[in-house]
Amino acid sequence: xxxxxxxxxxxxxxxxxxxxxxxxxxxxxxxxxxxxxxxxxxxxxxxxxxxxxxxxxxxxxxxxxxxxxxxxxxxxxxxxxxxxxxxxxxxxxxxxxxxxxxxxxxxxxxxxxxxxxxxxxxxxxxxxxxxxxxxxxxxxxxxxxxxxxxxxxxxxxxxxxxxxxxxxxxxxxxxxxxxxxxxxxxxxxxxxxxxxxxxxxxxxxxxxxxxxxxxxxxxxxxxxxxxxxxxxxxxxxxxxxxxxxxxxxxxxxxxxxxxxxxxxxxxxxxxxxxxxxxxxxxxxxxxxxxxxxxxxxxxxxxx
Amino acid sequence: xxxxxxxxxxxxxxxxxxxxxxxxxxxxxxxxxxxxxxxxxxxxxxxxxxxxxxxxxxxxxxxxxxxxxxxxxxxxxxxxxxxxxxxxxxxxxxxxxxxxxxxxxxxxxxxxxxxxxxxxxxxxxxxxxxxxxxxxxxxxxxxxxxxxxxxxxxxxxxxxxxxxxxxxxxxxxxxxxxxxxxxxxxxxxxxxxxxxxxxxxxxxxxxxxxxxxxxxxxxxxxxxxxxxxxxxxxxxxxxxxxxxxxxxxx
Numbered sequence: 001x002x003x004x005x006x007x008x009x010x011x012x013x014x015x016x017x018x019x020x021x022x023x024x025x026x027x028x029x030x031x032x033x034x035x036x037x038x039x040x041x042x043x044x045x046x047x048x049x050x051x052x053x054x055x056x057x058x059x060x061x062x063x064x065x066x067x068x069x070x071x072x073x074x075x076x077x078x079x080x081x082x083x084x085x086x087x088x089x090x091x092x093x094x095x096x097x098x099x100x101x102x103x104x105x106x107x108x109x110x111x112x113x114x115x116x117x118x119x120x121x122x123x124x125x126x127x128x129x130x131x132x133x134x135x136x137x138x139x140x141x142x143x144x145x146x147x148x149x150x151x152x153x154x155x156x157x158x159x160x161x162x163x164x165x166x167x168x169x170x171x172x173x174x175x176x177x178x179x180x181x182x183x184x185x186x187x188x189x190x191x192x193x194x195x196x197x198x199x200x201x202x203x204x205x206x207x208x209x210x211x212x213x214x215x216x217x218x219x220x221x222x223x224x225x226x227x228x229x230x231x232x233x234x235x236x237x238x239x240x241x242x243x244x245x246x247x248x249x250x251x252x253x254x255x256x257x258x259x260x261x262x263x264x265x266x267x268x269x270x271x272x273x274x275x276x277x278x279x280x281x282x283x284x285x286x287x288x289x290x291x292x293x294x295x296x297x298x299x300x301x302x303x
Numbered sequence: 304x305x306x307x308x309x310x311x312x313x314x315x316x317x318x319x320x321x322x323x324x325x326x327x328x329x330x331x332x333x334x335x336x337x338x339x340x341x342x343x344x345x346x347x348x349x350x351x352x353x354x355x356x357x358x359x360x361x362x363x364x365x366x367x368x369x370x371x372x373x374x375x376x377x378x379x380x381x382x383x384x385x386x387x388x389x390x391x392x393x394x395x396x397x398x399x400x401x402x403x404x405x406x407x408x409x410x411x412x413x414x415x416x417x418x419x420x421x422x423x424x425x426x427x428x429x430x431x432x433x434x435x436x437x438x439x440x441x442x443x444x445x446x447x448x449x450x451x452x453x454x455x456x457x458x459x460x461x462x463x464x465x466x467x468x469x470x471x472x473x474x475x476x477x478x479x480x481x482x483x484x485x486x487x488x489x490x491x492x493x494x495x496x497x498x499x500x501x502x503x504x505x506x507x508x509x510x511x512x513x514x515x516x517x518x519x520x521x522x523x524x525x526x527x528x529x530x531x532x533x534x535x536x537x538x539x540x541x542x543x544x545x546x547x548x549x550x551x552x553x
Contacts, residue, residue, distance in 0.1 A: 051393060051394075072396075074394055074395055074396045079391075081390045081391070085383070085386040085388035085389075085390075085391070086388060087313070087317065087388060088321075089317065089320055089321035089322065090316075098309070099395075101309045102309060102396070103395050104396055
């Protein structure tokens, strides 16, 4: 395991901020860390980085205690934090060269240019960072997080401020690192599209507690009820639908139905068609990550 | 390379390259130019003697150097925290103590620049007098102790306060309070409170040393007590800045 958190609790200013966070990552995992604003994601990251000692619970990063062995861990992880400032009077290449001196792997101009090109920041290496757009600063922040060739990369909203092409480029960089180099990536984001495209594992935090955690495929398969939209052109009765398919509402020739249970949707559709109902189109509605997220956070809100 | 040196190098670069650093140096040069012009005119008209003018320029360089150090120090940590650049530093393998030590190195670089900037003015008003070399040496010694002390004090406050404004205002109040000997007349300084204040105030120690050497031509041995006060101020503020390191988490 490269990250192991069990029942992490943290109190700040007398208020419990984290009350039972669980998170497990292996090398090569891309872990989507989701949750509403203020759920405790950034605070969990600060604990992982050894910047805040936990009140209780088990926290291990690369097999070590992040508070006791902070410097050792910082040499092996890369972090792009939510608040990620720069020295705006420096050029990007100069900044990377300077920062590399602090991270213990000093690089020269050519290497800095190469690393900037990798994150799609090319051609303006000498311009002051103060003249960069938000997206360019985000790319520079990623280049900074990658400076020490980390075993674990922690990214807080890495695609904030990027256009769709920029997001896709960053996705490709992260996928390449995960697949080719076995780098574990903890991705803190609100963008479910990022999670959908990148993540192998998912953890949803709500009010400082892990509400849901596991491999994305398992969590999606375990959804209790998925919603679908069927087009049934001829007037039909919904009375004789197979068990497990329930009509939630009808609108003209569109039926909104729910599949209940953890059964195979393909088998349900086969049974539906065998029943003689003429169905011309089937679309999934909602479902997937969004439903998971809402279900996990709503459950906690109701507690 | 040593991270303390690495951070100090960046801090020095910021003073000499960034718009903010250059603007401060320009403003300080402007003040020194106006003051020197007035003092040279006074000397030409025989309203002030040469030693008196050199003494005043030394005091002004020390006071302005301390003001510059306070501004740099107040911004050093709280400013980085506000601009979001502190977090990346804390996420390197560099320890908070090394970060603060590097910032102290930046303070030293700032004072060096200010001192070098002041030398031509000192020469302009003092080249025709007798004690110019002593003035340059004593400004280096007492000026360094006093100015860096103010910088370290502001740095400590900057690590403790979350906002630059609070750190800067508090440091400026301390600067104005201690620099008041520059403004108080000789009469007030002879009162009981004035004498006590003179005995513990690093600014007073420096000014009295400048007065003693440049105007009264007294030897170094006479300055031991004053040197002790200025040195104690530097040690105390350095200790305070390093103690503030534990506040440098997030």
